[in-house]
Amino acid sequence: MRKQRFIALLSATALVTGIIVSIPVAANAAPACDGKSPVQTCVGLTSDGAPYMMMVPANFGGTVALYSHGYRYNIDIPAGIPLIGGYKVTNTPEPVPGGNSAVAQYLFSQGIAVVGSGFARQGWNPDSAIATDVELIGVFKAQFPATTKVIAWGSSLGAVITQGLAEKHPELISAAAPMCLADNVPAELTMAGDFLWGLKVLFDPTIKAGNYSAGAAGNAEAYGDLIKVFTVMGKLQASLTTNAWPDTSSPTGKALAAGGVPPRSALLLLGLMAGLPTQSAHFDSISGPAGALKLSFPLAISPALAILENGTNAAALAILATQDVELQAGGAIFDNTKTDYAARIDNERVVFNAALSGNTVIDALLGAISPANPGAPRAVGSAAAIAKMNALHSNSGKINVPTILMTGVADPITPAGASQRVVDAYAEQFAKEKMAAFAAYKSTKTYVAPVNKLLMLWNTTPGKGYTTFDAAGSPITSTPAATGTNHCNFSTAQLLVVAKSLVSTSATGKLPSGGAIVTAGRKAGNLVLDPEFHAPLLKYYNQ
């Protein structure tokens, strides 16, 4: 079949998300396939009840791409809650990122099948999800015995699952691509917990910020926190023009207000101490409107607006993921009794000094959130629950198979530092492999150089700035999020760079390198391979 006709046929079908095949009710039963051409779709349930979908092109060449989807909330969200209200827990299978038909078409055109499950359990689930993926690989191979290679890829929490699969079962896959990789659960929820705790102690002491009750009562507490946090964020947005602290502020917050501390500086400090990026969907911390605010906007205001945007985006996950992991761990998992927030921002207090309103204000804020202030009580976690959380699946960062990482440098939910940790770990691993090769040379007299197994694609923000302003000089926030910002905000072109790299790597055993991948990254837009770029690690690692 000629390629053009093949693609046309695919376009005529309701691809990926539109296909409806009855899923067998019995777990672990053989998949039900529709037998259609050019793409056959099969569905079924794994032994743990995870629904899955396989899509196999007629020209299947033996390689299948296994996709692991990202975090889905583990509880329904009432309709009245802003931004995420109306969400229903779902385990719909997702065999390609976001059901992206262009990506699926590309893979099918290469004779590659796609497969993915919806996992049996939502929320933080790598332990069960890795097992589901392992089983799914077996199911696929049993159904399609011509299978020779498995490519694994995933986004966000799905990237954790993908990396976990590559670490635990490298024998099952030929290449991996964790995209917008989340870090291990203690690091992720420390970031979330620090920010939530800060909002609570300064802006609204009625926010629970963890230690949620079990069952429906805990759900209600989490819903309440979502509403309160979104409300506080709205008030903080308004405060940028009024300089007034939210009326819900704590006595500590009110004392800071009376001392002339701008609320925007307080918000920025919370974001910095948690490790949130200071560039967001619409605020680059670089650009200013023409006129008097040309310099002062990026210097003093934009970083706080970026934290406002990023914090609002991250808040829902912070609350709901904390509640979910607490349920799994059996108690409060956030504990900042020993956290030195001053040390956390040692560098940032200089870089963002103007936006933080100078050392005097910074010191006042740090004093306000210090353990010495009884008005800002630290959160005390349950040792047993923390131990259980720490025992949940975690990735070491060991690279066993050729791996492609791609992440946005200003992702507010899965910070670029999570990928940086893997890059750093692999640098050590590669150095050891080199040493081993030198050692082997002494005895064999033949030097066999280790082969690089990691390609890092940084999705950068537009270098020249991207905040835009209307005629009155107000920032515009209705435009699409800038590249490199927001969570897993990848274009189809960028996803295709990863898909194509995975395909070639799987076929040759070698990662793409040199000018070709550099050019591909540039053409896809803002994908940079700079080996010396260094994203800040999550603050958890600097404690």
Place this chain on the structure above:
Amino acid sequence: MKAMNRRKLFSVSAVLAAASLVATAIPANAAEVGVTASEIKLGMTLPMTGTASLGYNKIPGAAKAYFDYLNANGGVNGRKITLIVKDDQYVPTQAVTKTNELILKDKVMALLAPLGTANVKAVASSVNPAKRGVPVLFVNTGFSGFADVKKYPTTYSILPSYIMEAKIMGKYIAENLSGKKVGLLYQDDDFGSDALAGFKAAGTNFTVKVPYASGSQSAATAAGWITKFKAAEVDVVILFGVTSASLYMLATAAALKYSPQWMIDSVGGDSTTLKLAGVPAGVLYNAIGFSPVPATTDLTDEYVKLFSDIYAKAVPGSAFDLNVLLGMNSAFMTAQALKAAGQNPTRKSLMAVLNTKGSTLFNSALSPVGYTGTSHVGLTGEWVGKYSPTGDLLPIGGIYTTYTTDSGAGAVVKSTYKRPAMPAKGLTN
């Protein structure tokens, strides 16, 4: 998998060795980033526009003027120096972006004279020139921390540290203004922290200290500062900030007819810039000032004479001032270091020169730089002067008395340093 046996390795090495012998004879085929057979590319970020650019935006033109002069006289070992300049507006995040462009897109060999403590720190943490092995030459900030080789191994200070300057100011106050009520205006960041540490070391007591957040300076905020100093009835006001802070303070003071004894730091006290921006010479008259380099009006100084001639031809109509002199001085030192770095200079050989011979490089300042393998401290002294009736900073009594100290607990003493004679025509190539 690549396999290479020992014999092949040796034969390749022999070929490479032979090639390198040939390469040392001609400047072609240099492998270092930013260095070709005919050119060495350097990059600079600093505020060219915006509030904080006042005066500092002349530094690139000054450096270029010297490099053009050098290039016209043969360059460095036959290579011309090209300086690429990017405007960071004194915004740290902009400095990061622009520095990334210089390193990744423009592929410069080294960064030259970036300005501002926050900017240099932001670049150090986000762009990481140290990990990349990129030299950051002669940073235009007196923050003492940049002398720390362990923390900033590829960064070289040039200005005396703010701690040193504050200690020298403190000594002057103790010896000449004892009993006076002193007020301090300072930038409320590492710049000001250094100042406070220096004054503390000097034992200076303040009746009132007024911090301002970087970027907040304006005529309105200056009026508020003056209110505080007036309320405290201080006799002496020390301005320890950037030029724009001095400008707003002095211009507003003139309008409000507030006239204490002014004492102005070196980075915020360039008289030419202040006067051009509207500060009356009469306001500056009798203010106390400090500088590491000769007075810019002192045409008897061979560096000032040569550099002002070069600058006048390169940038006609632009006044020769402290920023110009410092910019040209940094370019002059860069040229010497590149020359000493070998026929085919590399980033490593350039930094090796600075670490081992940096303190012996010719330099227009009245004190040497303190580079060693364990410290990248910049110039180590300043002279004290007073502003003349025309608003120019001149040495007290017409004689340069340079004081030297360190950024620690060391005493402030008169320097015995005798500056070597300038190389002929200001060229060492």
